[in-house]
Structures are given as C-alpha cells and as structure tokens.
Amino acid sequence: MPGFRCTGSLALFARGFVAMLPLWAGAIPVGIAYGLAARGAGLDLSATQLMSLVVFSAAAQLSALSLLDAGAPGLVLVGAALALNAQLLLIGLAVGRELRPSWAARPVAAYFLTDGAYGVALALGRLRLPVLLGTGVSMFVAWNVGTGIGAAAGQALPELRRLGVDFVAPLTFLAVLVPLVRTRAAALAALVAGVATLLLAWLAPGGVAVLGAGLVGSTAAAWWAGRDRESHVSPTPASDGGAR
Amino acid sequence: MSELTPILGMAAAVYALRLAGLLLASAAVPPAWERALGFVPVATLTALVVSSLAGRPDEAPARVVAATGAGLAAWRTGRAWVCILVGMAVYWLLRLP
Numbered sequence: 020m021p022g023f024r025c026t027g028s029l030a031l032f033a034r035g036f037v038a039m040l041p042l043w044a045g046a047i048p049v050g051i052a053y054g055l056a057a058r059g060a061g062l063d064l065s066a067t068q069l070m071s072l073v074v075f076s077a078a079a080q081l082s083a084l085s086l087l088d089a090g091a092p093g094l095v096l097v098g099a100a101l102a103l104n105a106q107l108l109l110i111g112l113a114v115g116r117e118l119r120p121s122w123a124a125r126p127v128a129a130y131f132l133t134d135g136a137y138g139v140a141l142a143l144g145r146l147r148l149p150v151l152l153g154t155g156v157s158m159f160v161a162w163n164v165g166t167g168i169g170a171a172a173g174q175a176l177p178e179l180r181r182l183g184v185d186f187v188a189p190l191t192f193l194a195v196l197v198p199l200v201r202t203r204a205a206a207l208a209a210l211v212a213g214v215a216t217l218l219l220a221w222l223a224p225g226g227v228a229v230l231g232a233g234l235v236g237s238t239a240a241a242w243w244a245g246r247d248r249e250s251h252v253s254p255t256p257a258s259d260g261g262a263r
Numbered sequence: 264m265s266e267l268t269p270i271l272g273m274a275a276a277v278y279a280l281r282l283a284g285l286l287l288a289s290a291a292v293p294p295a296w297e298r299a300l301g302f303v304p305v306a307t308l309t310a311l312v313v314s315s316l317a318g319r320p321d322e323a324p325a326r327v328v329a330a331t332g333a334g335l336a337a338w339r340t341g342r343a344w345v346c347i348l349v350g351m352a353v354y355w356l357l358r359l360p
Contacts, residue, residue: 048344066266073274078308083273085315093269099311100273104280105303111284112292120285129282183354186326189315190333190350194343196308197334205305212306216313229310236306241299 028149035153038139043161046135049194050165051172052187053080058173059184060084067173071166075133075159078103078195081188082229088185091226099226102233110137117146124148131155204244212236322358329354 050071057067057080070080079100086096111132114120120128128148136154143150173179200206212232219228316326333350337343 045342045344049347052344052347062266066270069267070270070273074270074277076277078304079273079277082311083269085311085318087266087269089314089318093272096269097272097276099307101276101280102303102307103311104277105300105307107277107280108284109297109300111281112288112297113284115285115288119288125285126282129278129285132281132285183322183351183358185315186329186351186354187347189312189326189330190347191343192308192312192315193330193334193350194337194346196305196312197337197346198341199305199308205302208302208306209309212309213313216310217317220314220317229307229314232310232313233303233307236309237299237302240302240306241295244298244302245295 031147031149032153032156034143035136035140035150035155036157037153038143038150039136039154039157039161042135042139042158046158046161047165047168049077049191050162051169052191053077054166054169054171055173055176055179056081056084056169056184056187057166058170059179059182060088064170064174067170068163068166071163074100075131075162076100076104077162077191081191084185085188086226086229089224089226091224095226095230098230102230106134107132110134113137114146114151118148118151120148128152128155131159133158202244204240207243208236208240210236211239325354325357328357 053071054067057070058064062070062084070083074080074083082099082103083096086099111129114128114132114137115125128151131152132155136151136158139154140146140151176182196209200209212235215232215235216228219231222228223231312330316323316330319326329350332353333346336349337346340346
C-alpha cells in the first residue's frame with residue numbers, strides 16, 4: 020500500500036484481521052446459507068462464488084436471488100443493490116473525513132468497506148487505515164469461504180428447491196433489518212415501506228414495488244426525523260450493523 | 264452464466280457507492296440527504312421481506328410464522344445465523360405433515 024510504513028502497517032493490518040475473527044462465526048454460516056440459496060435458485064458454482072467476490076454484500080446478493088426468481092430485470096437488481104447499501108455511502112464519508120486516505124489508497128479501502136469492518140475497526144480505538152483494511156479483508160475471506168462451502172454443499176444436496184432454501188433470503192433480510200430498527204423513525208421507515216410494498220404490488224411488478232416502497236419509506240422517516248429535530252436533538256440512525 | 268451481466272452491474276453499483284463516500288469526503292452533503300440515506304436500507308429490507316412473503320401465497324402461513332420466530336430470535340440474540348437457523352427450523356417443522 021503506498022504511503023504506509025511497512026512493518027507498522029502490517030502489524031496494524033494483522034490486528035484488524037484478527038479482531039474480526041469472532042465475527043467469522045456469524046459470517047461463515049450466513050455465507051453458507053447464501054451459497055445454498057444461490058444454488059437452489061439455479062445459479063452455477065462460478066456465478067455463486069463470483070457474486071461474493073465482486074459484489075461482497077449479503078443483502079444485495081440475496082435480494083438478487085429473490086428478484087431473479089420473481090423475474091425482475093437486471094436494472095431492478097442494480098437498483099436494489101444500491102438501495103440496500105445506501106449506508107455504505109455514509110460510512111465512506113465518515114472514513115474519508117476522519118482518515119483523509121491518499122488517492123491511491125481510496126479505491127482499495129473502498130473495495131473491502133462494510134458496516135461490520137468499520138464498526139470493529141472503530142472499536143479498536145482511533146480509526147486507522149491499515150486496521151480498517153485488515154477488518155475488511157478478514158470479512159471478505161470469511162464471506163467467500165462460507166459461500167464456497169455452501170455452493171459446494173449445494174452440489175451434493177439434491178432438490179434444494181423442494182427444501183425451500185429460497186426462504187433463506189427473507190430470513191437474512193430480517194437478520195440485517197431487526198438490529199437497524201432502533202429509533203422511532205427507523206420503525207416508521209419499516210412500517211411505511213411494508214404497507215407500501217403491499218399497495219404497490221397491485222400496480223407494479225415485484226422488484227419495482229420494492230424499490231418504490233424503499234423510497235417512500237425512507238422519505239417518510241427522514242421527514243419524521245427532521246420534524247423531530249426541530250423540537251429536540253435526536254441521534255441520527257448510524258448503521259454499524261451486525262456481522263455484515 | 265447468463266447472470267454475468269446483472270452480477271457485474273451490481274458489483275459496479277455497490278463499488279461506486281463504497282468509493283463515492285471516500286471520494287466525496289471533502290464535499291458538503293446536505294444533512295437532510297444524509298438523514299434520508301440512513302433510512303433507505305431499513306425501508307428496502309422491509310419491502311423485500313414483505314414482498315417475498317407475499318410472493319408465496321401457497322406457503323404464506325408457514326412462512327409468516329417462521330419469519331416471526333426468526334425476527335424474535337434476531338431481536339433477542341442479535342445474531343444473523345441464529346435468526347436464519349430458527350426461521351428454517353420452524354419453517355421445516357410446519358411443513359412436516
């Protein structure tokens with residue numbers, strides 16, 4: 020990495036990598052579940068693994084499985100991937116403001132940036148770039164190992180579809196969603212989006228309804244949080260996520 | 264691999280999001296925008312849960328009960344794998360007969 024002192028940076032990277040190991044216990048099973056669900060949805064071994072290597076987002080990858088199943092077009096998949104990871108823009112802003120990384124380091128740091136990696140790096144004291152890279156790469160390894168195990172197991176298990184592995188997707192969304200609903204505004208976002216999904220499903224195909232409901236729900240919550248702020252200061256919903 | 268195009272499209276989109284924050288760090292983002300962005304994942308995740316539960320009316324009762332159990336597990340433990348495990352276990356039990 021340009022601009023680092025080599026030995027010190029390596030030690031900090033290792034510190035980040037090791038600090039993430041306890042979270043592997045959560046990331047690997049979810050990776051396995053994704054791998055199985057992807058094979059159940061009809062993706063081949065290479066597509067299943069490629070998605071974990073280049074997209075590296077549990078919510079986006081599982082949403083892709085659900086949306087492909089519903090026959091949604093590619094653009095809706097891309098839209099959902101963006102919406103589900105909107106918090107990464109905020110985390111990137113926070114990292115950029117605090118670290119001011121070199122222009123050469125930014126593209127690398129961005130590739131491995133996740134909620135969990137940021138949260139753990141932050142918990143290790145003053146945020147430092149090699150530590151953040153260590154936590155990020157650590158999570159990347161765990162996610163891809165889990166994916167590989169799940170995809171390979173899917174090869175051996177017959178009739179994944181009949182077992183209902185597609186149900187893994189909504190369960191994973193719930194697992195990511197529940198810890199995020201910590202404020203009244205976040206609960207309102209969920210409530211409005213849930214109702215809007217059911218209403219919009221009458222008008223638009225599945226994927227479009229999801230994107231529309233996401234927009235309506237977050238706008239309602241932002242309006243509510245803004246109103247709330249006028250009377251007293253309330254904390255913004257920071258996303259520090261669980262395992263991923 | 265017919266899914267190659269959407270996979271690469273998603274990869275580019277998510278990477279752009281990761282990079283944009285780091286590149287825009289010196290720019291001023293209106294607080295209202297930051298506030299709204301923070302709620303987009305919550306709203307979209309809920310929409311995906313509701314839409315995938317509504318998308319299988321044949322199995323709706325089992326899936327709704329299992330999802331409720333999984334949601335409670337996520338709330339109590341905060342662990343994703345416990346949530347998935349509880350949800351799948353309840354779902355399989357309900358489908359047994």
